[in-house]
Amino acid sequence: xxxxxxxxxxxxxxxxxxxxxxxxxxxxxxxxxxxxxxxxxxxxxxxxxxxxxxxxxxxxxxxxxxxxxxxxxxxxxxxxxxxxxxxxxxxxxxxxxxxxxxxxxxxxxxxxxxxxxxxxxxxxxxxxxxxxxxxxxxxxxxxxxxxxxxxxxxxxxxxxxxxxxxxxxxxxxxxxxxxxxxxxxxxxxxxxxxxxxxxxxxxxxxxxxxxxxxxxxxxxxxxxxxxxxxxxxxxxxxxxxxxxxxxxx
Numbered sequence: 001x002x003x004x005x006x007x008x009x010x011x012x013x014x015x016x017x018x019x020x021x022x023x024x025x026x027x028x029x030x031x032x033x034x035x036x037x038x039x040x041x042x043x044x045x046x047x048x049x050x051x052x053x054x055x056x057x058x059x060x061x062x063x064x065x066x067x068x069x070x071x072x073x074x075x076x077x078x079x080x081x082x083x084x085x086x087x088x089x090x091x092x093x094x095x096x097x098x099x100x101x102x103x104x105x106x107x108x109x110x111x112x113x114x115x116x117x118x119x120x121x122x123x124x125x126x127x128x129x130x131x132x133x134x135x136x137x138x139x140x141x142x143x144x145x146x147x148x149x150x151x152x153x154x155x156x157x158x159x160x161x162x163x164x165x166x167x168x169x170x171x172x173x174x175x176x177x178x179x180x181x182x183x184x185x186x187x188x189x190x191x192x193x194x195x196x197x198x199x200x201x202x203x204x205x206x207x208x209x210x211x212x213x214x215x216x217x218x219x220x221x222x223x224x225x226x227x228x229x230x231x232x233x234x235x236x237x238x239x240x241x242x243x244x245x246x247x248x249x
Contacts, residue, residue: 058082140206141175142197145189152177153199153206160190170194180213 059078092098110116137155145152159165160172170192178186199206205218 055079137176137203140199140201140203141191142199143175143191143195145177151197153210154189154191154196155203155206156196157188159193164190178207178210181211183207183210 059082064078093102106119109119112119137157139156141154141156142151143154144150154175154177157174157176160174165172168190171194172190173193173196175189175191175196176186177189178184201209201218201220208216208218
């Protein structure tokens with residue numbers, strides 16, 4: 001093959017590689033931008049969709065009955081009527097008679113197969129949300145578990161006391177380790193306070209990390225590092241209005 005032929009062959013091959021490279025770059029650009037659009041729009045669409053479904057559900061819960069009774073259709077009236085009904089039910093169940101009815105209702109539903117499981121799980125979840133369970137935690141911490149080199153996120157409940165503390169030389173702290181993706185279940189670990197690494201993120205942000213399996217990660221400012229656990233980490237906070245809600249659930 002002559003030098004000219006080799007040069008022509010090189011030009012053809014280089015031109016082909018250049019075209020393939022350009023196509024690949026264009027495809028990568030389109031793919032990345034499309035996935036970026038999906039990632040930014042999907043949460044918005046899901047939020048709007050969920051909000052719309054909830055509104056339609058509550059509006060349609062009592063809306064047809066209002067129309068059948070009064071012969072008028074007012075958008076949103078079903079929502080207001082439902083909110084009012086929930087409020088009245090909350091007032092009723094706050095007294096002694098209402099609590100007795102709730103106790104009877106719980107005992108009855110829990111005996112029903114499968115329905116009792118759903119009812120109990122939903123009740124625990126609502127109870128945790130209504131009582132602001134994150135307020136029961138003194139803070140989020142990181143510690144090595146189940147062996148050195150592996151870390152888990154835990155939530156400090158209070159300092160150990162009584163026999164649990166008396167049997168050990170270390171100053172122990174009660175730490176609740178929730179499971180993913182259901183944080184209402186988990187287990188208790190008594191950890192020496194010297195082994196705890198306090199996290200600057202809020203309890204709510206730390207719970208988001210656990211529930212999402214690490215997909216959701218809050219922003220972090222490095223200048224907030226190396227903080228110590230607060231001195232009142234084991235103190236029980238004074239009761240709040242949310243505690244009253246917890247008592248009625």
